[in-house]
Structure formats: C-alpha cells, structure tokens
Amino acid sequence: MDLYIGLLGCGTVGAGVVSLVRRRAGKVADMTGSRPVVKTILVRDTTKDRGVPFEHERLTTNPDDVLHDDAIQVVVETIGGIEPAKTYILEALKRKKHVVTANKDLIAVHGPEILRVAAENRVSVLFEAAVGGAIPLVGPLKENLTANEVTDLKGIINGTTNFILSEMTARHIDFEEALAMAQELGYAEADPSSDVDGLDAARKLVILSSIGFQTQVHLSDVRVEGIRHITATDVRYADELGYVIKLLAVGRDRGGELTLAVRPTLIPKVHPLAHVSDAYNALYVRGDAAGDLMFFGRGAGRMPTASAVVGDIISLIRNLKLGYVVSSPNGGAATTKPVVDREDERYKYYFRLLAQDQPGVFASIAQLFGENHASMETVLQKRVRGSCAEIVIVTHDISSSKARRMIADLKALEHLHAVECVMPVEPVAE
Amino acid sequence: MDLYIGLLGCGTVGAGVVSLVRRRAGKVADMTGSRPVVKTILVRDTTKDRGVPFEHERLTTNPDDVLHDDAIQVVVETIGGIEPAKTYILEALKRKKHVVTANKDLIAVHGPEILRVAAENRVSVLFEAAVGGAIPLVGPLKENLTANEVTDLKGIINGTTNFILSEMTARHIDFEEALAMAQELGYAEADPSSDVDGLDAARKLVILSSIGFQTQVHLSDVRVEGIRHITATDVRYADELGYVIKLLAVGRDRGGELTLAVRPTLIPKVHPLAHVSDAYNALYVRGDAAGDLMFFGRGAGRMPTASAVVGDIISLIRNLKLGYVVSSPNGGAATTKPVVDREDERYKYYFRLLAQDQPGVFASIAQLFGENHASMETVLQKRVRGSCAEIVIVTHDISSSKARRMIADLKALEHLHAVECVMPVEPVAE
Numbered sequence: 001m002d003l004y005i006g007l008l009g010c011g012t013v014g015a016g017v018v019s020l021v022r023r024r025a026g027k028v029a030d031m032t033g034s035r036p037v038v039k040t041i042l043v044r045d046t047t048k049d050r051g052v053p054f055e056h057e058r059l060t061t062n063p064d065d066v067l068h069d070d071a072i073q074v075v076v077e078t079i080g081g082i083e084p085a086k087t088y089i090l091e092a093l094k095r096k097k098h099v100v101t102a103n104k105d106l107i108a109v110h111g112p113e114i115l116r117v118a119a120e121n122r123v124s125v126l127f128e129a130a131v132g133g134a135i136p137l138v139g140p141l142k143e144n145l146t147a148n149e150v151t152d153l154k155g156i157i158n159g160t161t162n163f164i165l166s167e168m169t170a171r172h173i174d175f176e177e178a179l180a181m182a183q184e185l186g187y188a189e190a191d192p193s194s195d196v197d198g199l200d201a202a203r204k205l206v207i208l209s210s211i212g213f214q215t216q217v218h219l220s221d222v223r224v225e226g227i228r229h230i231t232a233t234d235v236r237y238a239d240e241l242g243y244v245i246k247l248l249a250v251g252r253d254r255g256g257e258l259t260l261a262v263r264p265t266l267i268p269k270v271h272p273l274a275h276v277s278d279a280y281n282a283l284y285v286r287g288d289a290a291g292d293l294m295f296f297g298r299g300a301g302r303m304p305t306a307s308a309v310v311g312d313i314i315s316l317i318r319n320l321k322l323g324y325v326v327s328s329p330n331g332g333a334a335t336t337k338p339v340v341d342r343e344d345e346r347y348k349y350y351f352r353l354l355a356q357d358q359p360g361v362f363a364s365i366a367q368l369f370g371e372n373h374a375s376m377e378t379v380l381q382k383r384v385r386g387s388c389a390e391i392v393i394v395t396h397d398i399s400s401s402k403a404r405r406m407i408a409d410l411k412a413l414e415h416l417h418a419v420e421c422v423m424p425v426e427p428v429a430e
Numbered sequence: 431m432d433l434y435i436g437l438l439g440c441g442t443v444g445a446g447v448v449s450l451v452r453r454r455a456g457k458v459a460d461m462t463g464s465r466p467v468v469k470t471i472l473v474r475d476t477t478k479d480r481g482v483p484f485e486h487e488r489l490t491t492n493p494d495d496v497l498h499d500d501a502i503q504v505v506v507e508t509i510g511g512i513e514p515a516k517t518y519i520l521e522a523l524k525r526k527k528h529v530v531t532a533n534k535d536l537i538a539v540h541g542p543e544i545l546r547v548a549a550e551n552r553v554s555v556l557f558e559a560a561v562g563g564a565i566p567l568v569g570p571l572k573e574n575l576t577a578n579e580v581t582d583l584k585g586i587i588n589g590t591t592n593f594i595l596s597e598m599t600a601r602h603i604d605f606e607e608a609l610a611m612a613q614e615l616g617y618a619e620a621d622p623s624s625d626v627d628g629l630d631a632a633r634k635l636v637i638l639s640s641i642g643f644q645t646q647v648h649l650s651d652v653r654v655e656g657i658r659h660i661t662a663t664d665v666r667y668a669d670e671l672g673y674v675i676k677l678l679a680v681g682r683d684r685g686g687e688l689t690l691a692v693r694p695t696l697i698p699k700v701h702p703l704a705h706v707s708d709a710y711n712a713l714y715v716r717g718d719a720a721g722d723l724m725f726f727g728r729g730a731g732r733m734p735t736a737s738a739v740v741g742d743i744i745s746l747i748r749n750l751k752l753g754y755v756v757s758s759p760n761g762g763a764a765t766t767k768p769v770v771d772r773e774d775e776r777y778k779y780y781f782r783l784l785a786q787d788q789p790g791v792f793a794s795i796a797q798l799f800g801e802n803h804a805s806m807e808t809v810l811q812k813r814v815r816g817s818c819a820e821i822v823i824v825t826h827d828i829s830s831s832k833a834r835r836m837i838a839d840l841k842a843l844e845h846l847h848a849v850e851c852v853m854p855v856e857p858v859a860e
Contacts, residue, residue: 020719024577031576128574134720136566136574143573144558144566146461147454147740272726275702289450289737290564293727296702297720307719310577 003317004039006066006097008088009079010059013102013129014041015050016306017076018057024310032317036074040066042088067091074316076309077101086110093117093125098320100312102129102305108203112216124319126312131204132157132281134304135297136311141211141285148287150212153251155283156276157204159299160188160195161227161247165235165264166277169244174232187279197226198262201249205260209251212285213258213337221339225263234352234421237392238266241350241378244274248426258339266350266425273426346397348377348425351406356415357389364413365391372406374398388417394425433747434469436496436527438518439509440489443532443559444471445480446736447506448487454740462747466504470496472518497521504746506739507531516540523547523555528750530742532559532735538633542646554749556742561634562587562711564734565727566741571641571715578717580642583681585713586706587634589729590618590625591657591677595665595694596707599674604662617709627656628692631679635690639681642715643688643767651769655693664782664851667822668696671780671808674704678856688769696780696855703856776827778807778855781836786845787819794843795821802836804828818847824855 005021007014021036029035038057043050046059058065066072067088075092077099079085085106089099094117101107107114107130118125128138141150156162160182167178179196182188194200202222209217227247238245243266252259267274272294276282281299286292298304355361362381369376380392398406403422410419435451437444451466459465468487473480476489488495496502497518505522507529509515515536519529524547531537537544537560548555558568571580586592590612597608609626612618624630632652639647657677668675673696682689697704702724706712711729716722728734785791792811799806808824828836833852840849 016719020577028576134717135723136570139574140566140569143745144569144738144741146458146744147450147737272702272705287564287737289446289733289740291728291731291734293565293725295723295725297723301721303719304721307577307717308574310719311574314576315573 001034002037003034003074003320004037004069004072005313006069006072006075007038007041008063008066008075008077008085010041010043010050011078012302013305013309014078015052016302017078017309018054019052020303020306020310021313028314028317032314032321034317034321036313036317039072040069042066063088067095072097073320074098074100074313076313077103078309079103080105082106082109086114089114089125090117093121093123096121096123098123098316099125100309100316101125101127102309103127104130104200104203104207108206108219111207111210124316126316127207128312129305129308131207132283132295133159133297133299133301134307135281135283135295135299137208137283137295138211140295141208145285145287145290148289149253150285150287151253152286153205153208153212153249153283155249155281156246156273157208157249157281157283157299158195158198158201158247159279159281160192161198161201162276162280163187163278164196165227165230165245165247168230168232168235169239172232172236175228175230196228198224198247201247201262205249205251205262208283209258209260213251213253215258215335215337217258217260217339221258222260222262223341224261227264229421230264231421233390237352237380238350240380241266241394242269243267243425244269245423246273246276248273253337256337258337259341259345260339264423266423268426268428270428271426345400347400348397348427349395349403350421350423350425351393351395351410351419352421353391353393353410354417354420355389355391356417357383357387358415361389361415362391365410365416368406368409368413369393369395372398372402372409374402374406400424431464432467433464433504433750434467434499434502435743436499436502436505437468437471438493438496438505438507438515440471440473440480441508442732443735443739444508445482446732447508447739448484449482450733450736450740451743452485458744458747462744462751464747464751466743466747469502470499472496493518497525502527503750504528504530504743506743507533508739509533511535512539516544519544519555520547523551523553526551526553528553528746529555530739530746531555531557532739533557534560534630534633534637538636538649541637541640554746556746557637558742559735559738561637562713562725563589563727563729563731564737565711565713565725565729566738567638567713567725568641570725571638575715575717575720578719579683580715580717581683582716583635583638583642583679583713585679585711586676586703587638587679587711587713587729588625588628588631588677589709589711590622591628591631592706592710593617593708594626595657595660595675595677598660598662598665599669602662602666605658605660626658628654628677631677631692635679635681635692638713639688639690643681643683645688645765645767647688647690647769651688652690652692653771654691657694659851660694661851663820667782667810668780670810671696671824672699673697673855674699675853676703676706678703683767686767688767689771689775690769694853696853698856698858700858701856775830777830778827778857779804779825779833780851780853780855781823781825781840781849782851783821783823783840783846784848784850785819785821786847787813787817788845791819791845792821795840795846798836798839798843799823799825802828802832802839804832804836830854
C-alpha cells in the first residue's frame with residue numbers, strides 16, 4: 001500500500017527529503033507494510049533544477065494541490081519562516097493530515113498553537129529536524145529521559161556561528177572575513193543576522209527547553225547575544241589563555257525557575273565542547289537520575305536534515321498503522337515555570353578593555369575590581385595603537401549581576417576608552 | 431488510576447527503580463493519567479537492607495506473587511544473568527504482562543525468542559537500560575535513525591574496563607592493581623571475567639548491531655579480545671606515542687557484510703573517544719544520511735540505569751493508554767546478513783616484542799616486516815631485563831589478515847622471545 005506525502009517547498013532540505021524517501025521506500029515498505037511516496041511538491045518555480053531528477057512526483061505552484069488532496073496523508077513542510085508555512089500547516093492539520101516540519105522559527109514561536117490544532121484534529125506534528133539537524137534530541141528528551149528532572153541544557157546549536165568562530169580561530173581572521181567565507185560556502189545566508197545575532201540558537205533553545213523542562217518558554221525569555229563584536233584579538237587572547245570562543249546556548253531549571261541564555265563563551269580547551277568545530281552541533285543534557293549526557297552530530301545540511309525528517313515520516317507511518325497519535329511536545333504537562341535572570345549565577349569573566357597608556361590607569365581599574373571583590377586570576381596588558389593599552393582580565397567566579405554592574409562602572413572610569421568585550425568562562429567539565 | 435509494577439530483583443538497579451518510580455509517580459500521573467506503583471518485589475532475602483525504605487511495596491521470595499498477580503501489568507526484571515530471569519520473563523509475557531529489563535546477557539543471547547513470545551502475546555519488551563546505561567541508544571537507533579543505512583557503530587560500552595584502563599593510564603599501575611581498585615569501589619565484580627575479557631561489551635555490541643544493522647547477529651559472530659594482557663608498559667608506550675588504550679567495540683556493515691569486534695585499541699589523544707574516561711560510555715553511529723553522530727553518558731550505576739528503566743516504564747504507560755505495542759527490535763525486518771572476518775580492513779598496528787639483545791635480531795624483525803610490505807611508522811627499542819630488548823613498532827596501514835600472519839611469523843623467529851602485545855590503532859577522527 002502506498003502512503004502519499006505532500007511536500008511544501010523543495011530547497012536544499014526538500015530535495016534531500018525527495019531523494020531519501022525514494023532511497024528508503026522499499027525498506028520502509030518491508031518494515032511497515034506501507035511504501036512512502038512523495039506525490040506532489042509545492043514550489044515557486046516548476047522549471048528550476050533542484051539537483052534531484054523528478055520521476056512520478058508532480059510539481060505545482062498551487063498549495064491546494066497538496067492541502068486539498070484527500071489521498072495525501074502526510075504533509076512535509078520545508079519552506080521555512082513563519083508565513084506562508086504557518087497557514088499551510090494549520091490548513092493541513094484541519095484537513096486531518098499529519099505534519100512533519102524542519103521549521104524551528106515556526107515551532108519556537110507558534111508551537112503551542114500548532115500543537116493545539118493538531119490535538120483538536122487528532123493528528124500528529126513531528127519536528128525532530130527543527131533542532132540539531134541529524135542529531136536525535138527531541139526524541140530522547142520526549143521519550144527516553146522522561147524519568148528525569150532535566151536541570152541543564154547546554155550546547156552549540158548553531159552551525160553557522162560555530163563555523164565562523166572555528167575559522168576565526170584556525171585562520172586568525174576577523175569576523176567579517178570568516179562570515180564572507182561562510183557565505184561563499186553556503187553556510188551563511190546573504191542576510192546572516194538570524195544566525196550571527198544568536199536568534200537561530202535562541203529559537204532552538206526555546207524548543208529544547210519547552211520539552212526538556214516540561215513547560216512553555218518564549219523567545220523573549222532568552223537573553224540573546226550574538227558574535228558580531230568578537231574580534232580576532234579576542235580569539236587570540238582566548239587561545240593564549242587556554243580557551244576557545246563558542247556561541248553557547250544555556251538553559252537551567254533551578255527549583256522550577258528557568259534561566260535561558262545564548263552568548264559567546266570562553267570554553268577551556270580541555271572541555272569536550274571545545275572540540276565541536278565547523279558545522280557540528282553538540283548538546284549536553286543533565287538529568288537528576290541520568291547525570292550528564294552528550295549528543296553530537298551534524299546540525300544542518302541537506303542529508304542530515306533529511307535524515308531527521310524522513311525518520312519522523314517513518315515514525316508516523318508506524319504510528320498510523322497502530323492508530324497512535326503523538327502527544328504534545330511537553331508531554332501534556334501544562335505547567336508554567338517563571339523565567340528569571342538569576343543574579344547568583346557565578347562564572348569567571350573575561351574582560352578586554354582599551355585604556356589610555358599612562359600611569360595610574362591600571363591602578364584605577366584594579367581598584368574597581370577590588371571594590372567589587374572580583375579577584376583577578378589573570379591579567380595581560382599590551383601596548384597598542386600609540387598611547388593605548390589593551391588590558392585583558394580574567395576574574396575568579398563572580399555573579400552575572402556583578403559583571404554587569406562592573407561593566408557600567410568601568411565605562412564611567414576616566415582614561416578608559418572602551419569595554420571592548422566581556423564574556424563568561426565555562427568551567428572545566430567534571 | 432494506579433498502574434501496578436512487579437519488580438524481579440532488588441539489587442543496585444532494582445533499588446534505584448523503586449526510589450525513582452516513587453519520586454516521579456506524581457509527574458507521570460499528571461502526564462498520562464496513570465500513577466506507577468511498585469506493588470510487589472521478588473527478593474531472595476526479605477530482611478536485607480537495600481538502601482531504600484520500603485513503604486507499601488510488598489517483599490516476597492515467591493515469584494508467583496509477581497507473575498500470577500493479575501493486577502500487575504508491567505514486570506521489571508533487574509535480576510541479571512540468564513536463569514531464572516529468562517523463565518520469569520517468558521512466564522510474565524505469557525500472562526500478558528509487559529516487560530522492562532536491563533538484562534543485556536539475556537537480550538543478547540535470547541532476545542529473538544523473548545521478542546517472539548512478546549509478539550505472540552501482544553505485549554511489549556523494552557530494554558533501553560541493557561546498553562549504555564542512561565544513554566539513549568536503543569530508542570534513537572529504533573526510532574530516529576530509521577531513515578539511514580547505519581554503516582558503523584563504534585564505541586566504549588563497558589565502564590569497568592574503561593575505569594581500569596583510565597586508572598592504569600592516570601596512575602601508571604598494572605592491570606591487577608587497577609582491577610583490585612575497581613573491585614574495591616564496586617565497579618568490578620569478584621569474578622571480573624565477563625567485563626575484563628570483553629564479553630559484556632560483546633553482548634552490548636550484539637544488541638546494538640541487531641538494531642542498527644537491522645538483522646540478527648549472535649554472540650559467536652563477535653571477535654572478542656579482553657584487556658588482561660595489557661600492561662603498564664603498553665600504556666606507557668601508547669602515551670609516549672600519543673595514544674591512549676581503550677577497549678573498543680566496533681561493528682561495520684559493508685554492503686550487507688558485517689564485521690563485529692571487541693578489542694583493545696590505541697586511540698589518538700586528539701580523538702574524542704580518548705577523553706571518555708572512568709565509568710562513562712560513548713558510541714559513534716555513522717548513517718549514510720545522518721553522517722557521524724556521537725552519544726555520551728554514564729554507562730552504569732544505580733540511578734543512571736534506573737533512569738533508562740523508568741523511561742521505558744513511562745513509554746509503556748503512554749503506549750498502554752493508546753493501545754500501542756512496541757515492535758521487535760529490528761523493526762520487523764527479517765533479513766539476515768553474513769558476518770565475515772574482513773581480510774581487507776586496514777589499520778596501523780602496534781607491536782610490542784621481546785627479543786634477545788644481540789646483533790642481527792632487529793635486522794631479522796625488520797626484514798620480516800619488509801617482506802610483508804608492512805612499513806614502519808615508528809620504532810622504539812629499549813634494553814630491559816639483562817640481555818633482553820623490548821621493541822615497539824607502529825606500522826603504516828596493513829590489513830588485519832596480514833597482521834595476524836605476521837604475528838605467527840614473528841613467533842617463529844629465532845631469538846624473539848615473545849610477541850607481547852599487538853593492537854590496532856584507530857585513525858584520527860575526520
């Protein structure tokens with residue numbers, strides 16, 4: 001028996017789905033009794049070359065050819081972005097079609113509404129591909145780790161910024177040059193802001209936190225900082241001090257209070273996350289029973305993302321056969337947990353300051369650190385650009401609120417030109 | 431509504447299950463509408479202190495109090511070993527009880543029979559805890575990665591040997607001393623053979639390979655080598671050459687032909703597996719679409735194993751509610767794949783030889799390597815014990831069949847006392 005799939009969008013991921021469904025159709029038919037067939041594909045231009053030869057698949061520019069076709073049981077959305085993807089998905093659900101999507105923007109922002117409509121219509125929405133590409137994250141959090149109170153999620157979940165930071169480190173180049181390379185290789189988009197400003201990672205953190213912490217968090221709950229202000233100088237100092245810089249997404253649940261942040265962070269070179277380079281992603285999960293777990297793999301790309309999408313399609317086919325509808329992502333738990341900016345989170349902090357190179361300036365900086373009880377672990381001072389001195393300080397553990405207060409105080413200091421860069425330092429893994 | 435669980439065995443893992451079920455019962459009831467309750471526990475001695483206070487749970491020495499109690503829907507087996515666990519599990523299945531087990535010995539050897547009886551009785555057998563402790567491995571391979579042809583499984587899946595090898599490396603001690611430490615800390619059993627001879631890892635590899643390669647492999651298909659013959663000397667040479675020694679489990683599917691092995695292996699210090707120390711486990715999975723994935727976490731211990739067992743219990747409760755029975759571990763695929771000892775697998779090889787320290791001996795060894803076209807990458811020679819010389823050679827890539835042939839040839843050489851240790855060298859990860 002054939003199971004018909006309608007595909008919305010046929011870009012990089014969509015074309016991967018077409019070829020992978022075709023490659024696995026026989027095996028899936030052996031396993032489940034149903035052969036998945038992509039019947040109709042919605043595209044903007046039916047004449048464009050998409051790198052896969054189309055066979056019996058019908059290309060159309062009319063969404064109704066997918067959404068109003070009663071023979072289509074599963075709709076796969078790979079358009080991305082909010083509209084028209086959201087309208088199409090809601091329409092598909094109302095017409096009792098199951099939906100598989102790789103759309104993190106949509107699930108992060110409109111996930112609750114989409115899951116509610118799915119539940120009302122007794123159909124499933126699966127979105128393993130929306131977070132971490134090929135890496136199983138949604139499944140393990142939703143299924144295998146449910147016996148745990150998940151207390152920590154921490155990882156590198158944006159491949160574009162990780163590629164840029166890896167290139168900056170390996171080639172000693174500045175952000176702009178690394179970004180241009182990423183764009184040339186297709187790892188970054190023409191408008192890279194969603195990636196480099198941390199929004200993409202924040203969206204994935206929202207999805208992971210909602211599932212892991214069994215609540216509903218919102219994009220506005222995440223404190224987001226991107227990597228545009230990271231310079232080759234910071235990368236070099238980090239290296240000198242035994243660190244690499246990574247854009248880290250961090251979610252914490254402390255007694256029901258959440259803290260959510262995406263921010264560039266100094267990672268000790270001996271930490272496993274320091275070795276996650278290029279387009280790879282990695283996520284640490286800490287559960288009260290399981291302890292620390294780590295998941296690692298390709299976070300994006302045609303076939304890795306298609307792997308997750310087609311994995312979801314196969315799960316759906318199995319479930320359909322058994323009359324099983326997948327529950328909402330937070331397991332039906334309707335709890336809400338407050339999101340707080342924890343004042344008492346303690347980290348070492350890296351400060352890079354630009355000051356006038358004259359007697360007394362360093363003393364006034366040191367005094368300010370002393371007054372704040374921020375003892376210094378490392379201090380580097382280098383003369384740069386004529387009469388300027390670059391001062392790098394790594395503190396011992398201080399609270400995040402104190403770090404913010406010190407930035408304000410430093411900016412008010414006479415003869416200090418700029419607080420160029422401040423980043424927390426991740427402790428060495430236990 | 432209460433869902434009654436019968437527990438067979440209440441050792442380390444069983445006691446963890448009792449306390450974790452109790453800790454999560456309210457949350458599971460919120461999520462699923464059913465509150466899991468451990469009703470009856472089969473033990474050998476009802477008076478023994480098990481580190482958890484029992485409340486309403488009834489302790490019994492009569493298995494029928496669990497197996498013949500119609501109120502019990504789920505039986506959790508944590509006895510371990512083949513008998514009486516197998517008899518109890520089959521009896522439970524025939525009485526239409528679902529089974530959750532952490533018993534790798536049983537699943538590796540009698541998995542097909544147990545799954546057949548479960549299918550005949552329309553009940554489920556889940557065993558996430560049997561491999562990798564808290565790490566979700568069975569779930570991702572059975573669910574998320576089904577769109578892939580899995581070609582490679584590779585990892586550290588025995589915590590005891592990993593602890594022993596980690597201690598040998600960190601403390602420069604010999605196998606026996608490290609084993610005694612492991613036994614003292616409860617990481618190794620009084621009879622440690624199942625762990626240190628590689629059998630435990632082989633059993634887990636059988637389970638993972640059956641699922642990942644979608645076939646049925648047998649314990650006798652695995653070429654197994656333990657770590658008893660690894661000495662502090664080998665650990666020191668490995669360190670000097672830039673490697674650490676790990677007991678590696680490797681499964682490969684090359685066009686439907688499988689190769690399965692458990693063996694001590696030199697891992698480059700820059701390889702992520704080199705940093706998996708103590709009781710941690712890590713598994714690499716390569717899929718044709720997903721690329722390389724890695725899963726890491728605690729492979730054993732009370733709460734990590736209980737995390738996986740209770741995760742399976744919660745999955746069962748959800749599925750029960752939806753009338754869903756979990757399919758067999760290889761997804762219903764009845765394919766069989768031949769297991770071959772691939773002659774053409776190529777690795778660098780580490781040889782440690784003990785020879786008479788006299789002119790011409792090294793020349794005859796070098797000649798033997800030359801005749802086998804096994805070019806040498808590194809050679810170390812040290813005088814030891816009076817008139818003996820220790821010779822360590824790391825070759826460039828040679829086939830495994832050639833390595834075996836060379837061992838036989840070396841043993842026949844005059845003035846060569848012993849081929850002390852031969853291990854393959856894992857290439858640097860891409």
